[in-house]
Amino acid sequence: MKKYKKHIKKNWYCFILAPIFMLLEACGEFILPFVNANIINKGAANGDITYILQNGFYMLLIAIGMLITGILGAFFAVRGSTRMAAGVRQDVFDKIQTFSFSDIDRFSTGSLITRVTNDITQIQTFTQSLLRGFFRSPTMLVGALIMSFTLSPDIAWIILVVVPILAFATFMIIKTASPRYTTMQKQLDTMNTGIGEAIVNEKVIKSFVREEHEKNKFSIINQNLKDKSVAALKMMILMQPISALAVNVATLIGVWVAGRKIMVGGMEVGTLTAFITYLSQVLTALNFLANISLQGTRAAASDRRISEVLDTVPEIRDHNAKKKEHKINSGDIEFQNVSFRYFKDTKTPVLDRINVKIHVGELIGIVGSTGSGKSTFISMIPRLYDPDEGTVLVDGIDVRNLSLHELRENVSVVLQKNTLFSGTIAENLRWGNEDASDEELVSVCKIAQADSFITSFPDGYDTEIGQGGGNLSGGQKQRLCIARALLKNPKIMILDDSTSAVDTATDACIRRAFREKLPNITKLVITQRISSVMDADRIIVMDQGKIVGFGTHEELIKSCMTYQEIYYSQKDREEEADHE
Numbered sequence: 001m002k003k004y005k006k007h008i009k010k011n012w013y014c015f016i017l018a019p020i021f022m023l024l025e026a027c028g029e030f031i032l033p034f035v036n037a038n039i040i041n042k043g044a045a046n047g048d049i050t051y052i053l054q055n056g057f058y059m060l061l062i063a064i065g066m067l068i069t070g071i072l073g074a075f076f077a078v079r080g081s082t083r084m085a086a087g088v089r090q091d092v093f094d095k096i097q098t099f100s101f102s103d104i105d106r107f108s109t110g111s112l113i114t115r116v117t118n119d120i121t122q123i124q125t126f127t128q129s130l131l132r133g134f135f136r137s138p139t140m141l142v143g144a145l146i147m148s149f150t151l152s153p154d155i156a157w158i159i160l161v162v163v164p165i166l167a168f169a170t171f172m173i174i175k176t177a178s179p180r181y182t183t184m185q186k187q188l189d190t191m192n193t194g195i196g197e198a199i200v201n202e203k204v205i206k207s208f209v210r211e212e213h214e215k216n217k218f219s220i221i222n223q224n225l226k227d228k229s230v231a232a233l234k235m236m237i238l239m240q241p242i243s244a245l246a247v248n249v250a251t252l253i254g255v256w257v258a259g260r261k262i263m264v265g266g267m268e269v270g271t272l273t274a275f276i277t278y279l280s281q282v283l284t285a286l287n288f289l290a291n292i293s294l295q296g297t298r299a300a301a302s303d304r305r306i307s308e309v310l311d312t313v314p315e316i317r318d319h320n321a322k323k324k325e326h327k328i329n330s331g332d333i334e335f336q337n338v339s340f341r342y343f344k345d346t347k348t349p350v351l352d353r354i355n356v357k358i359h360v361g362e363l364i365g366i367v368g369s370t371g372s373g374k375s376t377f378i379s380m381i382p383r384l385y386d387p388d389e390g391t392v393l394v395d396g397i398d399v400r401n402l403s404l405h406e407l408r409e410n411v412s413v414v415l416q417k418n419t420l421f422s423g424t425i426a427e428n429l430r431w432g433n434e435d436a437s438d439e440e441l442v443s444v445c446k447i448a449q450a451d452s453f454i455t456s457f458p459d460g461y462d463t464e465i466g467q468g469g470g471n472l473s474g475g476q477k478q479r480l481c482i483a484r485a486l487l488k489n490p491k492i493m494i495l496d497d498s499t500s501a502v503d504t505a506t507d508a509c510i511r512r513a514f515r516e517k518l519p520n521i522t523k524l525v526i527t528q529r530i531s532s533v534m535d536a537d538r539i540i541v542m543d544q545g546k547i548v549g550f551g552t553h554e555e556l557i558k559s560c561m562t563y564q565e566i567y568y569s570q571k572d573r574e575e576e577a578d579h580e
């Protein structure tokens with residue numbers, strides 16, 4: 001409840017005024033039939049026109065009052081619930097921003113999206129209904145009962161009999177329907193994840209001609225959702241006919257009992273009319289309560305899912321960092337006995353007791369077969385993940401003791417799977433540094449060998465980029481990502497296979513620029529092409545989570561088996577290509 005309290009407090013007047021206005025409206029609802037009965041019984045029966053006009057005027061006033069209070073009640077209910085939902089949505093979104101990579105791995109992106117959108121909408125709908133009906137419906141129930149007893153206990157007892165029967169039937173229906181709704185909700189989750197994945201990867205799907213497969217997969221999920229929804233709704237549609245039947249039977253009994261009394265002069269016609277109106281009010285109130293409790297069960301499921309996000313303590317935080325004030329001066333990096341597993345119960349570690357020392361300003365190449373742990377290795381430096389054992393030091397200080405902000409400001413990583421956002425090229429670059437001048441943009445783009453292709457566009461740096469950089473080539477995107485990372489002016493720059501789509505000549509230019517223009521930045525370059533890092537100061541060779549070689553190209557070619565294997569296999573392939 002804590003998560004809602006804050007936002008309820010902020011909009012407290014909505015949460016007080018909405019039920020009050022709805023209550024006032026309900027009062028009108030059960031006074032009207034009473035006045036009406038009087039008009040029939042006293043006015044019409046005696047032909048008293050003044051009485052009829054006077055009470056008719058009262059009825060008009062009450063109706064206008066009900067209109068105004070009804071509108072105001074609905075207005076404040078909508079205002080309160082949407083504002084509260086917006087607040088919680090912001091909280092959930094903000095919380096997700098604090099998540100570490102492992103937290104996101106755990107939830108999955110699709111499910112996080114459903115939580116921020118659909119789950120919060122469920123809470124909003126429920127809150128709105130609650131504000132409108134929580135007091136109003138029971139009041140209407142009790143009010144209708146009291147009023148009908150005041151009019152004539154002779155037929156009011158029928159309501160007393162009908163209500164428990166109807167309530168019991170409603171309860172049974174909801175009891176069966178509510179778990180079905182929960183299943184339906186889960187199925188909706190599966191569908192959202194499925195749709196998200198398919199649409200994001202539309203191009204991959206097309207290139208593998210997997211459209212049919214995807215269509216079938218979706219059709220199964222869709223069918224499933226339909227079945228689950230039908231199962232839930234099947235129960236709910238029973239409610240209408242059952243309550244209609246109950247009310248009709250009750251009316252019938254009422255007419256029969258009242259009719260006999262009216263014939264012998266023991267009751268007036270107006271009383272019967274009012275009684276019938278009260279009966280239908282009871283029915284409406286019961287239906288409303290049933291709907292609220294149904295929405296309640298759905299909202300409870302959503303609430304649990306929202307809490308899961310809000311209650312997550314991000315795995316990587318810096319609240320206990322001992323050197324939060326420390327400003328990183330140099331890009332020295334050291335790994336001391338670092339081991340790491342993604343899944344803590346797997347046997348073989350992804351990083352296995354890594355020890356390595358990298359000096360400021362060095363250009364370090366990192367090579368190794370796919371899956372050998374290269375990306376994992378570098379993700380320890382900006383604390384995308386924390387090691388299970390051992391320590392990573394930057395500028396001689398354990399990264400866990402630095403402020404996360406300071407650390408990540410100074411360690412720029414171009415991730416293997418990097419993305420651009422919709423907006424202009426300049427806007428994208430300024431993600432690296434909001435206040436960068438145009439000259440700075442040009443200067444980093446020159447280092448990343450991006451300036452020439454950007455200026456060849458008619459709009460230059462103001463060229464609009466489509467979603468995810470769709471209108472740029474793979475190599476162009478990579479160079480923009482490098483420029484964006486450079487703009488942060490980091491002490492440590494990490495490129496994870498970031499020039500894989502760039503031709504070798506341009507790749508060499510980037511490295512030369514790195515060496516000449518960024519002598520004081522420590523540069524780590526992961527690559528599949530040994531030719532890209534042959535001229536690096538030193539090269540790290542990884543194999544199955546271990547560092548199996550560390551030295552210059554000349555040293556490694558003599559001493560490191562793994563390095564030799566990779567080098568010669570790539571050389572042979574290049575020669576074969578040359579022959580062809």
Ligand SMILES: Nc1ncnc2c1ncn2[C@@H]1O[C@H](COP(=O)(O)OP(=O)(O)OP(=O)(O)O)[C@@H](O)[C@H]1O
Pocket residue numbers: 105342343350368369370371372373374375376377416
């Ligand atoms: N987020 C993750 N969750 C679970 N396992 C992961 C995750 N990322 C990587 N792994 C596993 O960790 C191991 C090392 O992966 P890593 O990405 O570090 O390799 P890599 O050397 O960068 O490979 P590549 O050259 O293909 O990029 C692999 O076995 C991989 O399956």
Ligand SMILES: [Mg+2]
Pocket residue numbers: 374375376416496
């Ligand atoms: Mg990798």
